[in-house]
Structures are given as structure tokens and as C-alpha cells.
Amino acid sequence: MKLLSPAISRLVRFRQWRTETWLSNPIGTQREVLQDLVTHAQYTEIGRKFGLTKLFSITDFKNTIPIQEYEDIQPYVERIMNGEENILWNTPVNWFAKSSGTTSTKSKFIPITKESLEDCHFQGAKDVISLYYYLNPNSDLLTGKGLVIGGSHQMCIINENIQYGDLSAVLLQNSPYWGQWIRTPELSIALMDEWESKIEKLAQSTIKENVTSLSGVPTWTLVLLKRILEITGKESISEVWPNLEVYIHGGVSFVPYKEQFKKIIGREIHYLEIYNASEGFFAVQDSLTEEGMLLLLNHGIFYEFMPVEEYGKLEPKTIGLNKVEIGKNYAIVISTNAGLWRYMPGDTVQFTSTFPFRVKVSGRLKHFINAFGEELIIDNTDKAIAIAAEKTNSIVNDYTAAPIYFGDSQSGSHEWLIEFEKAPHCIKEFAYELDCALKTLNSDYEAKRYKDIALQMPLVKQLPKDVFTKWLSKKGKLGGQHKVPRLSNERTYVEEILEMIN
16 A cells, blocks of 8 residues: 555645634634524524524524424425525525435425535534544545445526535536545436446446545445346456445445445444535544544534424423533534535434534434334434344344234334345244344333333344345335335334335
């Protein structure tokens, strides 16, 4: 491996210096970010509505603007898509990221401004590269290409001057010259929206490239890698791309997938976690030894954190960085340079450290199971699935789970629909190990499982191969950033899948 070139070395040192500058004063940095956001908002309709020209403190800001979800900002979004300006932000909004964090039939269109592109998303991408080089100073990452498995791009039918697509497609369409230089495949393939054809063209067009990095949601990345092995007849991806050194992942927990990646790649590479969404680039892994991702505090986003027990209250309380606690579940609330004001994307996070502030994604506000007081979150179930798979020598492709309500005379249970890459020898053994792991990871679940009084053993059903793919396709949610919902407190998803296979 070659040492850093002088140019890359200078870039890494400069960006690391910038990072250390705001790391040394995180609270002050966040105050400056909010002040800049409010300054922009003075010239907008929402700024006039909430009197942002008069605000002078964080307390005033929180007391003046209510916490908002997508339904609250949707009327503003529709007006912007119809060509109105200076509604949520004081510069033109020509792009929207079509959010698809769940399989809900209602799409969310998140505004993307010039400021959010340059100062949030692209700055975050630069930080990923510089942090990776900082952690791996002998890297040859930029001597090859980065294969990005992104989403599709479409023209907005409401206004021909405004375009929308998956976030990855919006970023690809607007990426600066350095982004075009280091990625593969060509843009026409990267932006295809028919996923079966797209996977084939991705495979055929990148096999002979010198791919040094992969980026994408684990499920679709695995589909592509398997197809590449089929085409080439190779035993492992390292035979196809011998210089591959890092897989950059995010969007879902990587825990259930890591063993599959190790097996299909065929040798050790680096794995780097990022936390980016349509609403912004929030965090990136900055340590090889510490758990969690570094929260990016100078990227045009002001953060608040709502204890999850506040969700649903008439006037929910939020706290700042100076009051967060390690290990507690918070819903993130953001104000951004895309014109989102005290907006709740729906993710929940836990802090793994403070000073520096590192987080891990623990789930979604609406993706949990708490039918019997068990309070299961995705962080629990992803880890339990991985433990059960290891104990039973199996590999899980994907899963979803929901409660079963047995009635007054019988306690409830959880139904798990699991698609295996490698099935366990005995499903009942897998269910037993899953149950044991959940008890270890979640004391509320353990209490409800005591003597089967409130909750019986989980019911695990093995699905045929590709059922989740067919289900997503049927819902028009195939590919890109679309993901199978891990948990639901109701049975809608589970019943749809069961009905389809029956």
C-alpha cells in the first residue's frame, strides 16, 4: 500500500483540523449554526409567521416553533413544488429527495437547497473520505473507483423546473467534479429506476473497474455482489476487485449482514458506518475502537433530542447536547439549512459517548413492538437475530416481526417472518436462541416472558427466498433506499406478506 500523496495528506490534515475545532466547542458550534439558520429564515414566510426576526435565544426558539412532522410541513412543500419561493428557506428549492424510510404508500418530499447540498451532504461526504484516510493512512482508496448503489431519478410532474428522486440520485445528479471522478458506474446506469435491469447493468459495467470502495444499503449490495459472482464464476468478490478495501454502509443495522459480507468478499476489509438521510448528513464513524458515530455539529443542522416517552404529548419536551445521557433513547429533532424547522425525521438514537458526541441509530419512532409492555426496539432485535444466527449456524437475509394477540384466555406472542440465506437445522432452536438473546438484551421483554404469563415464545416462520423483494416490488418500493420494516406494533405488514405467500 502506498503512503498518502502530498495533496491528500494536506486535505486530511486540513479537514481534521476543522473537525477538531468544532469538537473542542460543540455547544458553541451548535449555537452558531442556529443563529445562521435563523438569519436565513428572517426572509421567509415561516420566519415571519413565527417571528424569527426577534428571536435571541434557544429557549425562545423552542417556545415559538412547535415540533413538526411531515404532515405539518406538507402544505408548505406542495406550495414550493408549485413554484413559490421564500416559504421555508430564502434560496430557491429546485430539488426534493423522495423519502422512503418505510413502506408507507404516502411519499415524503424533503426539500434540498444549495446550502444543504454543499454545506451538509457534500461536506459530510468529504468528511467520510478524510476520516477514512485519517484512520487508515496507508490507504489506496482514491487510486480506484467507488461503486455507489443508489436510487432512481425522476422529473417532478408538478413543475418541470423541479426534480425529485431518491436522495442518492439527487446527490449523484448534483455531485461536483471530484465526485464524478471517483465513482462508478456512469450516471445513466446509476439513475436507472427499474431494479432488475439496473442490477444487471451495474454488474456488467463495473466488473472490470478497479473498485476500491462500495456504498449502499446492505440488502441491495448483496444482490449485486451475488450477481457479479454468477457472471464471473469467481468464488469471492476479492477475486473480482482485489483492491477493494472498504464498504460504507448505513440506513439499516449492519449487524445481521456482516457475516454474509465477510463470506462473499472472501477476505477482511474495512467497514465504515455513516448516518445520512434525506433530511441531512448526521454522523460518521470516526473510530475503530469506540462504538457509535461522530455527530456532525457544523453541517447546517441544529439538533434537539426528545426522550421517546415525550412522543405523542401535546407539548413534548426536548433537550440539548449538554443534557443528553448515554444509553437513553431519543427521537432526533432537527432544524436545517434545507428549511426544516424543529422537524422530526422519525429516527431514534442512543448516545454512546459525550464529548465527543457519538450516537448509534436505535430504531424508528413508529417501528417498535410494545403490545404487551415489552418495548422492543430495532437495536434489540437486530442484535438478537445476529446472536441466534451465530448460535444456530444460519444466515439471515431479512426479517419483520409483529405482535400476535391471542385473547383473554391466552397470552400474546411475537410472530417473526424471516428469510434465510442459510436456514438453521431447526427453526424451533432458532426461536429459542432468539428468545434467549432478547431476554438478555431487554429487561422489559424478559419480565413479560416470565413463565409465559404475558408473552409466549416467539413464533418464527421461514419465508421462501425473495419474498421480501416481491412484496416490495408489489408495493412499488423495490430498490434504492426502500427497506423492509423490521418491527411494527400492528400486523398490517405481516398479514400482507402472509397473504401473498399463501
